Amino acid sequence: MLDQVKQIILVLSGKGGVGKSTVSTQLALTLKEKGFKVGLLDIDLCGPSVPYILNLEGQNIHQGPEGWIPVYLDKEQRLGVMSIGFLLNSRNDAVVWRGPKKTSMIKQFLEDVCWQDLDFLVIDTPPGTSDEHITVMENLRQVQHCSAVIVTTPQEVSIEDVRKEITFCRKTNIPILGIIENMSGYECPTCCHCTNIFSSGGGKSLAEIAKLPFLGTLPIDPRVGQLAGKGLPAVREIPEATTSKVFNEIVSQL
Ligand code: ADP
Numbered sequence: 001m002l003d004q005v006k007q008i009i010l011v012l013s014g015k016g017g018v019g020k021s022t023v024s025t026q027l028a029l030t031l032k033e034k035g036f037k038v039g040l041l042d043i044d045l046c047g048p049s050v051p052y053i054l055n056l057e058g059q060n061i062h063q064g065p066e067g068w069i070p071v072y073l074d075k076e077q078r079l080g081v082m083s084i085g086f087l088l089n090s091r092n093d094a095v096v097w098r099g100p101k102k103t104s105m106i107k108q109f110l111e112d113v114c115w116q117d118l119d120f121l122v123i124d125t126p127p128g129t130s131d132e133h134i135t136v137m138e139n140l141r142q143v144q145h146c147s148a149v150i151v152t153t154p155q156e157v158s159i160e161d162v163r164k165e166i167t168f169c170r171k172t173n174i175p176i177l178g179i180i181e182n183m184s185g186y187e188c189p190t191c192c193h194c195t196n197i198f199s200s201g202g203g204k205s206l207a208e209i210a211k212l213p214f215l216g217t218l219p220i221d222p223r224v225g226q227l228a229g230k231g232l233p234a235v236r237e238i239p240e241a242t243t244s245k246v247f248n249e250i251v252s253q254l
Contacts (some may be wrong), residue, residue, distance in 0.1 A: 001067065002139075003108060005039065005121045007254070008146040010136070010174065014025035014161020016127040018153045019182035021049045022224065024124035026249035027149075030247040031254075032079045036119040039070060039080045043106050043136065044126040048085035054231035061086045069113040073231055082113050101129045106135045120254070129168040130162075137172040147175045149215065149250075153183045154202040162203075166210050179203050180250075187219035187242055194219050194242065215253075216246035 002008070009027070013020040021044065028040040034178065042050035051057045051071075061073040061082065070080030084105065126132050140146045148169050152162045162179065169176050181203025185196040200240070207214035218224075223238045235244045 001111070001115065002121070004115045006122045006145060007119065008124055008140060009177065009254075010121065010123045010140070010146070010148040011151060012125055012133075012148050012165045012169070013127050013151045013158075014163075014165050015153075015158050016047065018127075018151055018158055019218070020044075020127065020151045021053060022150070022228065023151050023180060023182065023218075024122050025050060025053045025231075026224075026227075026234055026243070026247055026252070028079060028122045029121075030235050030251050031120050031122070031233075032074075033233050033235055034251055037117065039082070039113075039115045039118045039121040040124065041109060041113070041121060042081070042083035042124045043085050043086065043109055043132060044124055045102055045105065045132060046126060047129070048083045048088070050081060050083045051085040051123055053228045054081060055229055056081060056231065057085070059086055061202070064114055067112040068108075069114055077116075080115060082109060082117075084109075102131055103135045106132055107139065110139045129164055133168065137168075137174060140163045140174065149177050150179045151182055152179060152203050152206070154181055154198055154200045156202065159202045159206050162206060163210075166212070176212050177254075178215035179207045179210075180215045180218060180246075182218045183220045184217045185219045187221040189221065189223050192240060195218045212240055215250050218243050218246055243249050 011024040028038050031038045042048050062069045070082045073079040150165050152158045184200045185194040187194045204214045
């Protein structure tokens with residue numbers, strides 16, 4: 001139930017594959033490392049990757065007297081996770097649902113999960129501005145302290161898609177915390193030197209044009225990719241990496 005949550009952060013992206021789930025999970029893990037009580041809700045119905053990234057595949061959701069009980073990453077129950085992935089038999093199972101069924105599942109996820117006094121609920125949304133987003137926005141419009149983080153890559157096409165996300169948030173009155181540029185250059189795991197493979201800086205200039213805060217630049221870092229499937233926080237495992245410094249910085253601003 002969302003009245004048990006102090007602050008909601010929606011993680012949005014215009015396209016798939018830009019690192020939205022990586023950002024959602026690392027944001028949730030960083031908040032947990034800082035001592036907050038955190039929930040992570042994965043409503044990417046067509047590609048629920050959070051259970052895999054956090055090494056929670058095969059876990060089951062249980063129904064308690066007051067609603068669904070999230071799957072906890074740790075025994076202290078500081079990070080609770082809810083994902084459509086827990087309801088599928090395997091990661092390769094597809095969710096082939098029409099709009100109304102998707103809508104009712106998302107509503108259930110928003111209304112019926114027993115989160116128990118969270119400092120932050122991070123919501124990993126599907127890419128784009130689809131039915132799922134409209135349902136989420138309609139349900140969250142009434143909730144105070146709800147804001148969005150937009151993830152993009154430096155490439156032109158991804159930046160273009162972000163413009164649509166910005167318009168969508170503005171139309172639905174969800175404040176935007178800022179833009180994160182992911183996969184900007186390659187950071188060598190040995191010397192931490194960053195090489196710009198493609199263009200960079202697109203996210204920052206878009207933030208300036210749209211008059212939004214720019215939250216930081218995350219390089220491509222093989223160590224970050226390797227953390228997927230282990231459920232480990234970059235800020236603890238690779239504190240020297242730029243990614244960890246950026247997440248520490250973002251969290252200190254929340
Ligand atoms: P999305 O949720 O936008 O579809 P994911 O977070 O699943 O994207 O990321 C897609 C792939 O890219 C995953 O294999 C992930 O591990 C990898 N990835 C994302 N961001 C980074 C990064 N900064 N450095 C290295 N690999 C990354």
